Amino acid sequence: MTGPVETGGRDMRDETRLVRWGERALRGLAVANIALGVAALLFILGTFLFQQPFAAHLMRKYGAAAPVMTMIWEVRLLGLLSASVVWPIDRCLRPLADLAASVRLGQPFDPANAGRVTTIGWALLAIQCLDVASGVLTMMVARTGADVVGWQPSLAGWISVPVAFVLARVFAAGARLDADLEGTV
Amino acid sequence: MPVRVHLDDLLHRRRLSLTELSERVGITLANLSILKTGKAKAIRFSTLDAICRVLDCQPGEILTWVEGDPDEEGEA
Numbered sequence A: 001m002t003g004p005v006e007t008g009g010r011d012m013r014d015e016t017r018l019v020r021w022g023e024r025a026l027r028g029l030a031v032a033n034i035a036l037g038v039a040a041l042l043f044i045l046g047t048f049l050f051q052q053p054f055a056a057h058l059m060r061k062y063g064a065a066a067p068v069m070t071m072i073w074e075v076r077l078l079g080l081l082s083a084s085v086v087w088p089i090d091r092c093l094r095p096l097a098d099l100a101a102s103v104r105l106g107q108p109f110d111p112a113n114a115g116r117v118t119t120i121g122w123a124l125l126a127i128q129c130l131d132v133a134s135g136v137l138t139m140m141v142a143r144t145g146a147d148v149v150g151w152q153p154s155l156a157g158w159i160s161v162p163v164a165f166v167l168a169r170v171f172a173a174g175a176r177l178d179a180d181l182e183g184t185v
Numbered sequence B: 001m002p003v004r005v006h007l008d009d010l011l012h013r014r015r016l017s018l019t020e021l022s023e024r025v026g027i028t029l030a031n032l033s034i035l036k037t038g039k040a041k042a043i044r045f046s047t048l049d050a051i052c053r054v055l056d057c058q059p060g061e062i063l064t065w066v067e068g069d070p071d072e073e074g075e076a
Helices: A010-049 A051-062 A068-084 A086-104 A111-143 A155-181 B007-013 B018-025 B029-036 B045-055
Strands: B003-005 B063-065
Touching (some): A010 A051, A010 A086, A051 A068, A068 A086, A111 A155, B007 B018, B007 B045, B018 B029, B018 B045
């Protein structure tokens, strides 16, 4: 097995540096993702602690006839969905960072990588399911007359799920071939 | 492995060291060591060709098959 420094010149070193930066960016995003999850949970807690002023604000904005408590509960559910998507996003970012690390070390067909990509595939599927749930909830919120950001199903997101599972098979096959090559003279 | 490697005997007969063979066939010393000690899992035809060319021998003089456990390691 050859390392990145042995196999190439400047281009290879540049690529290695790029992969290292990508890996760092992914680890940074993973931390930011958890921070966003904590922020979403704090927001939900805030809607309980400051329910009265929140309800008063909604009444001023949408009128006394608006179903304020329904709106508040739907906002809490949206917050909960935002917090729950943190876990699958984390299961995408961390294995991807580990994958980048193995590429940087010159071992892209590390047997663990097939498992990492499978994890990413399941996480992407979970993200898509939560996205659909948030879409349904957004429509429910819109029905109460509240201002909401529009929602559309993500075709690219759904396509990425089978792509990840196919890539996992590719990595598994690559790992088998790599094992066969090891010890070949 | 029931396939035995006789590289050591051939080198001895040709009065060659593994390092010299490595330089002449263009295969790393580490890889030739793996082959010599019977730890190789496979050998390329190109490697066999290069060794046979330098040692002036047939593949059958380098490799022989003996009855034994396929998981067993070691050289002849």
